[in-house]
Amino acid sequence: MKLLYLTDTHIRGTNPKYRLDDFASTLRAKLIEVVGLVETHRVDFVIHGGDVFDMPSLPLPVVGDFMEILARIRAPIYAVAGNHDIYAYNPETLDRTMLGFLSRLGHFRLLQPGSPVYVEAGGVRVQLSGMHFHYAMDRRDFRMDYCVRKVDCDFAIHTTHGLLLTRPVAPEIPHTLAESVAQNTEADLTLGSHAHFGFAPVTFDGRTVANPGALARLSPQPADVQRRPQVLLIDLTGEKPAYVLIPLTSAPLGSTVIDTQQANNFTAREAVLSDYLKGWGSASTLEDVLHNLAQRDTLSEKVRDEAMHRLQDARKGIG
Ligand SMILES: [Mn+2]
Known part of the structure; x- marks a missing residue:
């Protein structure tokens, strides 16, 4: 066998x-x-x-x-x-x-x-x-x-x-x-x-x-x-x-067969992504995620509020 x-x-x-x-x-x-x-x-x-x-x-x-x-x-x-x-x-x-x-x-x-x-x-x-x-x-x-x-x-x-x-x-x-x-x-x-x-x-x-x-x-x-x-x-x-x-x-x-030059870019992108994932921490809603990202990247209040509004509008649309 x-x-x-x-x-x-x-x-x-x-x-x-x-x-x-x-x-x-x-x-x-x-x-x-x-x-x-x-x-x-x-x-x-x-x-x-x-x-x-x-x-x-x-x-x-x-x-x-x-x-x-x-x-x-x-x-x-x-x-x-x-x-x-x-x-x-x-x-x-x-x-x-x-x-x-x-x-x-x-x-x-x-x-x-x-x-x-x-x-x-x-x-x-x-x-x-x-x-x-x-x-x-x-x-x-x-x-x-x-x-x-x-x-x-x-x-x-x-x-x-x-x-x-x-x-x-x-x-x-x-x-x-x-x-x-x-x-x-x-x-x-x-x-x-x-x-x-x-x-x-x-x-x-x-x-x-x-x-x-x-x-x-x-x-x-x-x-x-x-x-x-x-x-x-x-x-x-x-x-x-x-x-x-x-x-x-x-x-x-x-x-x-693998483009290793591209691979370097990929690795850098992966590192950024993993950093973001860690930053989300205990976030349980999309609003939390957005809030954390805004804080981490010190986005202007205007950008953050606009994003929040769009998210809320999207939720209403689903509702
Ligand atoms: Mn597979």
Whole structure:
């Protein structure tokens, strides 16, 4: 029994802002390599962690170019939906999306929350469950989304699309910690996505949490420039499970496909944004936010009052 995990492919036909190459053809080359890995490692099942597509709906020729490649994978592809795969962070919209459509045709098998499936190969029975991205992800009791029961199987894998991290990167952004999940789930392996830079697999008391990182590099941040996109091979043929990260040789060096000059501008903008976010502090209404910003940036009273009036007018309009 072997499984291959990949995530955040962000399939699209156009170029992301900071890419210097032809993003779509680079991504197609990576997926062709994945097809080869599934063959050479004799993978029984493939799991996709979500953000299969960069947007819920895409032009058909783009989807066709990519699905021609993915259709060569003989192993069933299980998947959860990422925030980019659905409308308004609502998995109930899946039926209207490209991922939902392709699942109806059998190209993907969606892991529906609360409904684990069981697969077998080489005498090993594996429980597969999943949690799509949704609006309350990382904002409600994490056990509802990240922790599962292990029932009647040799090995349980839970796939999630949320901000699952090994350490808090930006404490003000809702996230869930791998250690907490490992201590509260019965799954032997919890697969993460969404956090594009990924992390090396971590194990607490025999329960592992892993995220190999996004297959696509969309940001100009140094971590995206420096890393090599990779997939995770889950090998359950031996005494103990083995987790092997396989870097994709078809992926070009980050510095050759990402505009690092733009990256510097991006980092400066991010710093300003994070500063603003901190400044909002305990602000609970838009008026509070506006008030705090006005104070911080010492805006003239005239500007602040005008902004307040417009906000109030907008509220009346809604009312
Ligand atoms: Mn993503």
